[in-house]
Amino acid sequence: MTKPKCEQAAALVPGYLDGELSEEQAAPLRRHLLACPECRTAAQDLTNLRRWFRDPEPVAVPQGFAARVARAAFSGVEPGQPLPEVAPPEPVAPRRDPMPFLLGMTSVAAGLLFAFSLVLGMAQQPAGEQLVAEPLPEILRDLDELNAAETPPSVPLDARGNGARRGDR
């Protein structure tokens, strides 16, 4: 029972959600989605799928990586070979007077504590909040608004595995 219009719409939906359509292409599609619950459901499905790809946590590049790799490249290390071991970067400082050392360590500890509190603060944000707070591409928000305006709330996402509820209606 797919009308030809729906086939065209289905072909455009991924590009629409990926932000790849021109406004001339997007505007009629938006109108079709407003009018057609089936295509809207298909678009929502793709939106749901894309939510599995969260922005990953920032990567930690190992300390001194660039210097190590550059040194290895210039000393003729081949791809696939392990990098040569390097001497520890921080030489042990002579310690005649322990005070500067202690002061130094205290400030390092303070810095670490501060960093740790930042990490804790970040970790305490509930994941759900982050999901909601993350700015969606405008185009996705459009779709969400369409859905909010046009359909009763679909499957509640509040609990894992209770999706069968939809069948109860």
Next chain:
Amino acid sequence: MALSLMQPQASNDSDLVRETLAGSQLSFQLLVERYQGRLFALARNYSRNAAEVEDIVQDTFLKAFRRLETFQHQSSFSTWLQRIAINTALDLHKRRGRSPVQAVEDPEILSDASPGNFDRRVMAPDARLEQEEIAEVTQQVLEELPDIFRTVLVLREFEDRAYQEIADLLGVSIGTVESRLFRARARFKDALLRLFPEFDPQWNGGESQ
């Protein structure tokens, strides 16, 4: 050439490449610093082992260094480097025998997701799932996909690259990117529902109907 007079921070990629070829280790280090974050982010989509991720990135830079003379300055160093990274990551997969062997690389010939897939719906991740739990599920599902599908999904969904950029990175047309992405998403959905049936809105808790 007075090294101390150079302002390497302001150099563009092409300058740094030329300086590297002229023997400046510092310039190469600056190139590595410039792209290491992006490559680590890319590589971790191919391995969940931190040492392996580091190996991929390291090998990428070492390969790039060895092939630096072949870099064409009118093209983008960034694209060139990321191509090497993707191939390095895929090579590692092949070596570990993790990915199903593909006799034919053409996605048009690879079989589609199972019929009926398009009628099946999938839920978004539960709001109560932790970030790491979502990532864990997604990575497990991605492991199931052939490399060409995994790569296009990673570039589009995690890396947020435009179709044109993906096409450049993979050396294919935009049309191929679109069709690969379409199939990759269908495969992803298929594998997700197979491995984690609880994310099927029709799931009834595992009881047979």
